[in-house]
Amino acid sequence: MQDFTYNGLPTRVIFGSGTRNAMAAEAEKLGITRALVLSTPFQAELAREVAADLGALAVGRFTDAAMHTPVAVTEDALAALQDAGADGVVSVGGGSTTGLGKAIALRTDVPQLVLPTTYAGSEMTNILGQTEGGRKTTLRDPRVQPETVIYDVDLTLTLPQGLSGTSGINAIAHAVEALYAEDRNPVVSLLAAEGVAALYRGLPVIAEDALNREARTDALYGAWLCAVCLASTGVALHHKLCHVLGGSFDLPHAETHTVVLPQALAYNAPAVPEAMAQLSRAMGTPTPAAALFDLAVTMGAETSLEALGMPESGIESAVDITLENPYWNPRELAREPIRDTLQAAWRGDRPEL
Ligand code: NAD
Numbered sequence: 001m002q003d004f005t006y007n008g009l010p011t012r013v014i015f016g017s018g019t020r021n022a023m024a025a026e027a028e029k030l031g032i033t034r035a036l037v038l039s040t041p042f043q044a045e046l047a048r049e050v051a052a053d054l055g056a057l058a059v060g061r062f063t064d065a066a067m068h069t070p071v072a073v074t075e076d077a078l079a080a081l082q083d084a085g086a087d088g089v090v091s092v093g094g095g096s097t098t099g100l101g102k103a104i105a106l107r108t109d110v111p112q113l114v115l116p117t118t119y120a121g122s123e124m125t126n127i128l129g130q131t132e133g134g135r136k137t138t139l140r141d142p143r144v145q146p147e148t149v150i151y152d153v154d155l156t157l158t159l160p161q162g163l164s165g166t167s168g169i170n171a172i173a174h175a176v177e178a179l180y181a182e183d184r185n186p187v188v189s190l191l192a193a194e195g196v197a198a199l200y201r202g203l204p205v206i207a208e209d210a211l212n213r214e215a216r217t218d219a220l221y222g223a224w225l226c227a228v229c230l231a232s233t234g235v236a237l238h239h240k241l242c243h244v245l246g247g248s249f250d251l252p253h254a255e256t257h258t259v260v261l262p263q264a265l266a267y268n269a270p271a272v273p274e275a276m277a278q279l280s281r282a283m284g285t286p287t288p289a290a291a292l293f294d295l296a297v298t299m300g301a302e303t304s305l306e307a308l309g310m311p312e313s314g315i316e317s318a319v320d321i322t323l324e325n326p327y328w329n330p331r332e333l334a335r336e337p338i339r340d341t342l343q344a345a346w347r348g349d350r351p352e353l
Helices: 019-029 041-057 071-084 095-108 161-179 186-208 213-232 237-249 253-271 273-283 288-298 312-324 335-347
Strands: 012-016 035-038 058-062 088-093 112-116 127-132 135-140 148-152
Touching (some): 012 019, 019 041, 019 088, 019 148, 035 041, 035 095, 041 058, 058 071, 071 127, 088 095, 095 112, 148 213, 161 186, 161 213, 161 237, 161 288, 186 213, 186 273, 186 288, 237 253, 237 312, 253 288, 312 335
Parallel strands (some): 012 148, 035 058, 035 088, 088 112, 112 148
Antiparallel strands (some): 127 135
């Protein structure tokens, strides 16, 4: 075994079904006496319910959270926080709502209690992406790390099957790259393998039956473990390609991860035999890259960049940007094979390995 460094995450986690009942007690543990409840407009009704459950602890709601954490929205939320005299936030929703809570915490250091309702995993990380004037910047800061997360499987039952698939495969991508990260370590690799196995087991059942509680439990548990992986280790080619494609062609976040993951894994496979063996064991298949492609098909997700709206003429500039400022990667990044990988992703080829 090679030498390694392991950092444990400070976030407290409550996991189960009906766990949202612990909200008020958990908020009080954090010293929150006046909470502002956050959500997207789509989940405003859920925010209302959460505020009702919190009773006197909830002093306001802000329901305008949006994708990619626009700074203008954060400024409105800060004004709402001040007007309500709130001393903490309760974020209920996916990565967009969690992002808003983090942006508020970055500026005020108020404690965050998060109730995730997707598999995106932002709740476990100290990473915040924000947009201003059409530009997205990403930072890491300890103030951004949520203090407490309540995973309540019941809150995920309404997540549509399509979004469950792409959000779940987005989570799997965090774990896949943790298995071959430059700073990988045996503890995080255990979490990664268990996270992939749980999501790979749960998602196909959800595709058939969105209300299956056992499958929803598997998927949320897997998403949590995969989020810990994202928080604990660096990322490589897969995340680089997704950042380039998202930034240059405004492609949707989870859908892009879903298309790119099988292709990026196929690219790296020859250089990471140990990670491939761990994935094969976790998924019960000798061909993990092809099996992830098949999982996307099972979930009804798009499997090509073309279907996501990327022009074929953009492939060459995506190769250029990827190579201009590359992330560390286990396999050397060479122009021809990267172009082949992006072409395969654009067409939606099933990786044959
Ligand atoms: P999202 O939060 O934007 O949610 C998508 C839509 O689904 C929203 O309208 C939301 O209200 C709705 N929704 C969420 N849960 C639902 C449920 N259970 N039932 C019905 N509808 C539901 O999407 P997301 O994929 O969770 O998050 C994506 C964002 O998170 C991106 O901006 C991404 O950059 C960010 N992210 C950040 C990190 C990080 O560590 N900083 C990690 C992962 C993702």
